[in-house]
Amino acid sequence: MSLKGFWRGIMYWPVRWLTRFETILDDATAQIVGDNNVVYVMRSTSNTDMLVAQRALKQAGLPDPTEDLLINGQQLARVMFLDQTDHGSAEKAIEDFEKLIAAHQQDQQLNVKVVPIGLFWGRKPGQEARQGHTMVADIDNPGHWRKFWLTMFSGRHILIRASSPVQLRDMAEQHGSTQRLAHKLARVARVHFVRLRHAVAGPKMTERAVVIQDLLDTPALQQAIADEARSKKISVPQARKTAEKYLHEIAASYSDTLVRLLDRFMTWCWSRIYNGIHIEGGERIRELAEAGHEIVYVPCHRSHMDYLLLSYVIYKEGLVPPHIAAGVNLDFFPAGPLFRRGGAFFIRRSFRGNKLYSTVFREYLNRLFQKGYPVEYFTEGGRSRTGRLLPPKTGMIAMTVQGMLRGQQRPMSLVPVYLGYEHVMEVGTYLKELKGKSKEKESMWQVLSSLRHLRNFGQGYVSFGEPINLGEALEKLQPNWRDSITTGAEEPERPKWLTPTVNLLADQIMCRINNAAAFNSVNLCALAILSSEHHALTREELVSQLNLYTRIMREVPYSKDAYVPEEDGEQLWQLAKKHDKFIVEADGIGELIRLDGSTAIAMTYYRNNIMHMVIVPALLAAFALGHKRFTAEAAGKLLTELHPLLQNELFISHNAEDMTLWVNALLEQYVQCGLLTEAGEGVYAVAKRDSRAYSQLVLLARSSSETAQRYAIVLELLQQAQPISRSDLEQHSVQLAERLSSIHGVNAPEFFDKKVLSTLIGTLKSEGYFSVIDSGEMMADQRVGELSDAVDLLLEPAVLQTIRQSVQQLVKAER
Numbered sequence: 001m002s003l004k005g006f007w008r009g010i011m012y013w014p015v016r017w018l019t020r021f022e023t024i025l026d027d028a029t030a031q032i033v034g035d036n037n038v039v040y041v042m043r044s045t046s047n048t049d050m051l052v053a054q055r056a057l058k059q060a061g062l063p064d065p066t067e068d069l070l071i072n073g074q075q076l077a078r079v080m081f082l083d084q085t086d087h088g089s090a091e092k093a094i095e096d097f098e099k100l101i102a103a104h105q106q107d108q109q110l111n112v113k114v115v116p117i118g119l120f121w122g123r124k125p126g127q128e129a130r131q132g133h134t135m136v137a138d139i140d141n142p143g144h145w146r147k148f149w150l151t152m153f154s155g156r157h158i159l160i161r162a163s164s165p166v167q168l169r170d171m172a173e174q175h176g177s178t179q180r181l182a183h184k185l186a187r188v189a190r191v192h193f194v195r196l197r198h199a200v201a202g203p204k205m206t207e208r209a210v211v212i213q214d215l216l217d218t219p220a221l222q223q224a225i226a227d228e229a230r231s232k233k234i235s236v237p238q239a240r241k242t243a244e245k246y247l248h249e250i251a252a253s254y255s256d257t258l259v260r261l262l263d264r265f266m267t268w269c270w271s272r273i274y275n276g277i278h279i280e281g282g283e284r285i286r287e288l289a290e291a292g293h294e295i296v297y298v299p300c301h302r303s304h305m306d307y308l309l310l311s312y313v314i315y316k317e318g319l320v321p322p323h324i325a326a327g328v329n330l331d332f333f334p335a336g337p338l339f340r341r342g343g344a345f346f347i348r349r350s351f352r353g354n355k356l357y358s359t360v361f362r363e364y365l366n367r368l369f370q371k372g373y374p375v376e377y378f379t380e381g382g383r384s385r386t387g388r389l390l391p392p393k394t395g396m397i398a399m400t401v402q403g404m405l406r407g408q409q410r411p412m413s414l415v416p417v418y419l420g421y422e423h424v425m426e427v428g429t430y431l432k433e434l435k436g437k438s439k440e441k442e443s444m445w446q447v448l449s450s451l452r453h454l455r456n457f458g459q460g461y462v463s464f465g466e467p468i469n470l471g472e473a474l475e476k477l478q479p480n481w482r483d484s485i486t487t488g489a490e491e492p493e494r495p496k497w498l499t500p501t502v503n504l505l506a507d508q509i510m511c512r513i514n515n516a517a518a519f520n521s522v523n524l525c526a527l528a529i530l531s532s533e534h535h536a537l538t539r540e541e542l543v544s545q546l547n548l549y550t551r552i553m554r555e556v557p558y559s560k561d562a563y564v565p566e567e568d569g570e571q572l573w574q575l576a577k578k579h580d581k582f583i584v585e586a587d588g589i590g591e592l593i594r595l596d597g598s599t600a601i602a603m604t605y606y607r608n609n610i611m612h613m614v615i616v617p618a619l620l621a622a623f624a625l626g627h628k629r630f631t632a633e634a635a636g637k638l639l640t641e642l643h644p645l646l647q648n649e650l651f652i653s654h655n656a657e658d659m660t661l662w663v664n665a666l667l668e669q670y671v672q673c674g675l676l677t678e679a680g681e682g683v684y685a686v687a688k689r690d691s692r693a694y695s696q697l698v699l700l701a702r703s704s705s706e707t708a709q710r711y712a713i714v715l716e717l718l719q720q721a722q723p724i725s726r727s728d729l730e731q732h733s734v735q736l737a738e739r740l741s742s743i744h745g746v747n748a749p750e751f752f753d754k755k756v757l758s759t760l761i762g763t764l765k766s767e768g769y770f771s772v773i774d775s776g777e778m779m780a781d782q783r784v785g786e787l788s789d790a791v792d793l794l795l796e797p798a799v800l801q802t803i804r805q806s807v808q809q810l811v812k813a814e815r
Contacts, residue, residue: 080093125205417462614700
């Protein structure tokens with residue numbers, strides 16, 4: 001037994017008792033579980049690290065790192081150590097790499113995988129050296145005594161990261177000497193470990209007071225302070241004091257200790273609040289972080305739980321939690337100080353006209369980017385009250401792009417994030433606000449009162465969407481953007497191309513958030529029951545409809561990132577039933593599942609989370625019912641015409657050119673499901689009226705009824721009431737929608753939302769459906785009548801009659 005083996009034997013049980021770890025394997029590493037042709041690369045030669053890694057890797061199903069690798073009768077080391085403090089160890093690693101590469105050159109069938117293993121004790125980032133001091137301690141190789149204390153105080157909080165393997169067969173087939181390839185492999189591994197530590201622990205921290213003083217001394221802020229003094233007719237020290245006050249209001253005070261405590265508390269809390277958290281796309285963000293990207297998370301905003309849930313998930317994915325832009329309304333005691341130490345920095349809802357505050361905030365945000373801290377902000381600005389994505393606020397995106405213009409060295413990626421819940425604790429409050437109640441000021445009492453009746457939040461969903469590489473995106477949208485980069489410390493001028501480019505980026509972000517949306521038991525049940533007459537279905541009808549939804553979405557997925565649950569309709573209903581959101585009544589025939597008035601309104605929130613994914617399938621079903629017999633070409637034509645309206649309202653990511661392909665794929669699936677029959681080449685007919693399939697088609701079509709009714713109201717008004725001003729068109733549209741809601745029982749709050757109707761009218765204008773005459777009023781194009789007639793066929797006769805009669809009465813009263 002070697003000396004190291006002797007010491008490991010003595011230390012085995014003490015280390016086992018004192019340590020606890022979490023292991024994260026990249027997807028590619030998980031795929032080689034059970035393969036013995038694996039070697040590891042580690043930075044530290046520590047026996048303690050080796051003992052912890054041994055337990056973790058054996059639990060994961062990977063080979064024991066203490067056992068040698070046998071290749072063609074030759075024993076080779078299973079672990080290569082790249083210890084920067086031990087020259088002999090580093091040279092030995094290169095020799096081992098050379099032997100492995102030589103073995104591959106001799107045996108063409110051999111393929112050993114090299115897996116980098118990172119161990120992090122407590123995940124502390126460390127402190128930046130103060131001026132006049134140097135820090136020489138190696139975080140990964142801290143020495144015997146420091147390792148002893150790390151084991152005592154951080155041994156219960158170890159993260160082990162097994163990164164994606166390097167295929168040595170690929171390396172061996174490269175041209176070059178064995179020694180050169182070995183040195184290249186060692187160099188790549190060292191860079192990887194530096195990036196891995198940055199991804200896991202983040203950059204070294206700087207004391208908050210030092211950050212504030214450093215920012216006050218930047219040229220951009222000094223100029224802003226001088227401008228403030230001159231414009232307000234105050235002294236420069238007074239203006240500087242104001243800027244310092246702003247920084248104290250804004251700046252985070254990140255504490256690794258608090259984050260560790262919150263991790264333990266949240267692990268305990270989530271196990272009681274949620275049945276589980278479903279995560280998609282975690283590998284994406286780990287790859288970006290390990291590739292050295294500056295990551296900016298841009299999630300949708302459903303609940304105050306978003307802040308905690310997303311940070312918790314990112315931490316559990318083995319990455320440092322982001323600094324979060326939070327509304328200054330959340331800076332109340334005791335939540336504010338806790339949020340600030342958890343990485344939150346606070347921003348005012350509006351700072352238009354306050355140039356000094358604007359500059360202070362931009363400088364602080366730019367410092368986060370330059371230092372390499374991940375950042376998170378909500379592009380919607382506030383929480384969605386309806387469950388739909390809100391139109392994006394572009395201020396933070398603009399400041400992110402301006403950060404790139406300050407000479408950002410690291411590549412920057414925007415990561416859209418979809419957050420979904422089976423229960424949102426604020427839904428009741430949202431409905432009151434939609435009915436006109438003033439928004440309550442956030443306080444600890446408000447949070448506690450929301451949790452007072454809490455039973456369980458069900459399942460949570462966090463999906464990391466397709467990242468947007470900001471540099472590459474700017475190259476496509478604005479090829480000459482690099483001409484606006486400033487290399488100095490001063491703040492760059494705002495280029496003319498910034499606003500339109502940021503608007504396009506914002507739309508891309510929202511579409512990619514929607515691409516990553518998740519179906520769940522509650523939103524699918526809400527979709528089905530809200531589409532039924534009187535909001536009631538038999539259990540058999542509900543289960544059958546749930547099976548239809550999931551089948552369509554699996555066979556014709558909305559996007560490659562959309563999540564469709566694996567459970568069948570019966571299992572989904574059993575999951576939804578646990579939340580006590582639905583009324584279940586049993587009689588002699590069977591079970592009836594329904595929603596009462598107030599609950600039905602609340603359930604529109606959950607349905608709206610996924611409306612963008614079902615609107616096109618639903619409109620296609622409505623088209624089929626309206627025509628009975630039709631061609632695929634006709635259906636594709638109408639959906640292509642409606643595409644701009646749907647895209648601007650629901651942030652659908654599909655291009656207009658893709659609509660025909662999407663429609664054809666859905667039609668094929670409808671035939672397979674029995675909803676339609678083929679009546680000739682490219683001709684389809686609906687199922688028989690007395691069949692179950694016909695009832696399913698009707699329920700599917702009704703999912704689009706509110707959208708189609710809004711379109712019909714606006715188009716009918718444009719035809720019958722012209723010339724009409726935009727303000728009158730918006731006002732009359734709201735009035736008619738409210739009337740329709742009362743007569744036909746439409747309970748969705750967004751149905752007569754003026755902002756939704758205004759967006760629709762704005763899109764019709766941009767698409768040229770009407771022109772503005774000299775008086776400022778609008779005159780409809782002939783296409784309005786054609787589109788109106790086509791949309792009318794999507795409606796049920798009683799609803800269409802109400803719209804037409806109401807418009808006629810309104811026009812008559814106006815004249």
